[in-house]
Amino acid sequence: MEDEKAIEEAYKNEGNIIGVIFQDNFSYRLRFRLGNVPSPNDYISSSEYCYNYSSSECSIPSYWFRGFLSLQTSIDAALIELTTGHSVWDEMKSIRGIRMRSSSVAQQSSIEYIFVILVLPMCFSPFIYFLSQNVSREKRKLKELMKMMGVRDMAFWLSWSLLYAVYILILCSLATPIIKYLILPEASFFALYLLLFLYGIASIHFCFMFSSLLKKAKATSSIVFVLTFFFTSISVITLIARIPAPLEWILNLFCPFAFGAEISKVSLLQKYGKHLQLTDIVEHSSFYSLIIDSVLYMLLALYFDKIIPDKYGVPYPPLFFLKKSYWFKSRSSYHYEQSHSNIFSDNIEAVAPEFDAKGSIRINNIKKTYEAKSMKTEALRGLSFNIYEGQITAILGHSGAGKTTLLNILSGLSSPSAGSANIFKYNITKREDMEEIRKISAVCPQFNVQFEYLTVKENLKTFAKLKGVPSIDIENEVQKLLTLLDMNAIQDSRAYCLSGGQKRKLSLGITLLGDPQVLLLDEPTTGLDPYSRQLVWALLNERKAGRLILFTTQFMDEADILADRKAFISHGRLKCIGSSLFLKKKWGIGYHLRIQVNEFCDAEKMTSLVKQYIPAAKLSGQRESELSYTLPLENVDKFPALFCDMDHETDLGIVNYGVTMTTLEDVFLKLEDNETLEEDYGVLHREQEEEGRYGADETEQNLLLLSDSGISTVRGTELWRQQVCAIARMHFLQLKRESKFWRTV
Ligand SMILES: Nc1ncnc2c1ncn2[C@@H]1O[C@H](COP(=O)(O)OP(=O)(O)OP(=O)(O)O)[C@@H](O)[C@H]1O
Incomplete structure (x- = not known):
């Protein structure tokens, strides 16, 4: 034919034509009908189906089967023979098609999975958000106190873990059929369920770890959410490219990545006709990664709890677990030294x-x-x-x-x-x-x-x-x-x-x-x-x-x-x-005499009457209707005569009077600086309450019941089991009654 255009015209009219266009003696182009060779786009889009060359969707072998390679090798053999004079036809017969390993390439169809892989690992996020709020709040409030009651750290965390595991089971029952229906129809239901469940548990422990580390509810939920989103996004890369194994191991330490990567792997394999089955989960490293992550997060939660205590609690040194004394409790030898500086002072009463x-x-x-x-x-x-x-x-x-x-x-x-x-x-x-x-x-x-x-x-x-x-x-x-x-x-x-x-x-x-x-x-x-x-x-x-x-x-x-x-x-x-x-003897000020008086009372006259019997008496308080005196303890024998005189002196303006012994309040006031004390100590009760009105008999009977x-x-494992169950039950009842929780779920 005259030129390439003429070949194209002939192809349009007759159809079954192959064009060989020589540019010089050795360079040529082959033009085949579309369909007998794959287009470059086909090559990329279909490569994922070509794990098996017999697949009807695999267009790459058409180079081989539809004459392209045969024609090319024939022309090449003819050119070699013409140029060198040596025939290579026999060698050409031994040419074989061998499938080479190639790095994976992006598939057009993977784009639809990116959305799923981004959304799936986030499916527990609202639940985890609620959990982190709840755990941080409760932990701050109760954990140290529970510890004081002998509850072990592990029992505290395990009880939360057990309870939330039940919620995860329920959430998995809802999520698994949806995932199976939408993206992995051929996958085993139970294998998917197990994958989701392991991811749920790892997410809970991930949240525990951060609540131990950060202590604050808001910080915990925000960080957990951001990290989940970040590592989920990174896991999308596995759809596009192979990640170096060491980097993958490191990334697998973050459960959203391990889960996202597993979902992308499973969805890719599905295209090759390999579906996720319960029997072959042993071959999937992500399952192990999720289990390892759960255990690791729990251990880190315990560790952070020990070295960074909440408001209460005594911190352990960061390397406490390397110390022998932490693992092997030594028998306490009773060693006691007391500083005697004030133990034997005058202010301390010796005991029997x-x-x-x-x-x-x-x-x-x-x-x-x-x-x-x-x-x-x-x-x-x-x-x-x-x-x-x-x-x-x-x-x-x-x-x-x-x-x-x-x-x-x-x-x-x-x-x-x-x-x-x-x-x-x-x-x-x-x-x-x-x-x-x-x-x-x-x-x-x-x-x-x-x-x-x-x-x-x-x-x-x-x-x-x-x-x-x-x-x-x-x-x-x-x-x-x-x-x-x-x-x-x-x-x-x-x-x-x-x-x-x-x-x-x-x-x-x-x-x-x-x-x-x-x-x-x-x-x-x-x-x-x-x-x-x-x-x-x-x-x-x-x-x-x-x-x-x-x-x-x-x-x-x-x-x-x-x-x-x-x-x-x-x-x-x-x-x-x-x-x-x-205390009263040592710091007491004796007795208080309080006299209620009317408007006709002359305070000076009254004081001189009191001093007449008890010269050491002191006027300690004077108000419009009350005069107070302190009377030394040793003058108690003079009291009858004084009271007798007061009873008979009708023109002194006495309405009534009473005498009380030093109270602890007096001791307290004497021990403290009075002025500061009155500012600080607003709760002092000046009047002794009238005691002893409850049914003593009844109470005593009850007390006997109790003390007997x-x-x-x-102790031991039985106590441990009892504690884990009790806290888990308590959390369950608490969550059940908190309507907010159900709205969140
Ligand atoms: N966490 C803390 N950080 C800083 N100072 C504190 C802290 N806890 C207590 N204090 C201070 O230590 C001092 C003793 O406080 P403490 O609570 O033991 O007093 P208290 O005798 O129990 O008082 P109250 O009878 O009012 O309970 C106070 O001056 C208090 O301000």
Whole structure:
């Protein structure tokens, strides 16, 4: 033909024509009918189907089968023979088509999967968002307190994990059919279900890890969301290109990547006729990656929890797990040194020798300094004193004196800056000892501890389980406490509906569960009505035998009535410690004489009358209708004559009068700087409450019931199982009742 155009014309008219166009002696072009050779676009788009050359959709072999290669080799053989004079036809016959390995290329059809792969790993995001909010909030509120009740870290996390695993199971049941129907119709339902479930569990633990690390609910949920989105986006690359194996291993440590990559792998294989089956999941590394990720995240959650504590708690050093003492608990050798600087001072009443032989809390030169920004607060400045078994000890002091700080240190909620304390033979500064202390002690912090969405009874039951009360005794124990604290009428009310005083009683009830040997109570009766206060006093009095009870209070009358020994703390230092009698004798100002007078009273005349009998009397207060005098203790024999005279002097303007003994308040006021004190100490109760009005007989009977029970607690794996189940159940009830959760899901 004349030229290439003529070939094209002939092709249009006759159809079955192949063109060979020579540009010079050796260069030529072959022109085949479309369909007998693949177009470049076909090559790319269909390469994914060409794992098997017989596939009808694979157009690459048409080079071979439709004559292109035969013609090309024939022309080449002819050119070689013409140029060299040597025939190569035999060699040409031995040419074979061999499929070479090639790097994967982007497929047009993969674009539709990108959307699915981006969306699928995010399917748990709303749930995970809610979870991170919930876990961080609850953890901050309750975890350290649960730890104080002997709940192990692992039990806390495992209980959350168990509960959310149930929710993940439900979500997977909904999501798997949708995924199967929309993108992986041939895949095994159970294999897909398992993949989604493992991803769900890994996501939960991923969230746990960040809530341990970041502590704040909002930060946790935001970071988890951003990371999930980021690693999901990266996983899309696996649709397009092969990632180097070491990088893939590293990326697989992030569960959204491991899951996204697995989905893209499965969807690609599906095109080659290989469908995800339950029997071959062993060949899929992502399944293992998700399991490894779950375990790793849980371990990291535990680790971060130990080295970065919440508001309360004592941090472990970062390499604590390398220390032998962490894994092998050494037997505590009782070593105790007390600084004697103020133990034998005049301000400390010596106790009877039999108490010295008993168990005790020995506080030795404890100091605590809070450092915040540039502020330094010395809350405790070297406290040393002993608290004995069989006695109730009250800690008194103005607001900010350091009472709560001391209790927090003794209960392991914070660590002392210097000094130490021993509770029985255990040292509070040793972590392994602290675990033993937690087993025998109970703390009632200044704030209320309870699960808001549980009823009073459910709260008590849950905490009884956490404390290891045997299942068989729980109902009995809870019922007794409900009766003793007069909470039967509110036993089915949810905690968030209770009044401040009722919540306080519940917190106290929770503390008393399991009959602990050491009770550390921070203002246990704040907000209680007088009747309830007396119930609590009676309960503590009944329990003090064989137990160490330490409480703080702002009420002098409470300390006077309830405590055998009172320790006064002021600005972080011990001022004095002893019985009421000792303190009143030492710092007492004698008696108070209060005279109510009318407008005709002449104060000077009245004072001279009093001084006539008791020269050392002092006018301590003068108001319009009242005159107050302090009368020395030793002048008590002069009182009858004075009172007799006052009764007969009708023109002095006396309406009535009364005399009271020194109160603890007087001691307190004397010990403190009066002016500052009046500013700080607004809660002082000037009047002694009229005591003893509750039905003592009835209460005593109840108390006997309780003290006779001698509750023994379960230990070891049984306790562990009981704790995990109890917390998981509590979370379940709480979530069930929180309508917000269901809206989120
Ligand atoms: N976390 C903290 N950071 C900084 N300072 C603190 C912290 N906790 C307590 N303090 C300071 O330590 C001092 C003692 O506080 P603490 O709570 O022990 O007093 P308190 O005697 O229990 O008072 P209250 O009777 O009012 O409860 C106070 O000056 C307080 O401001």
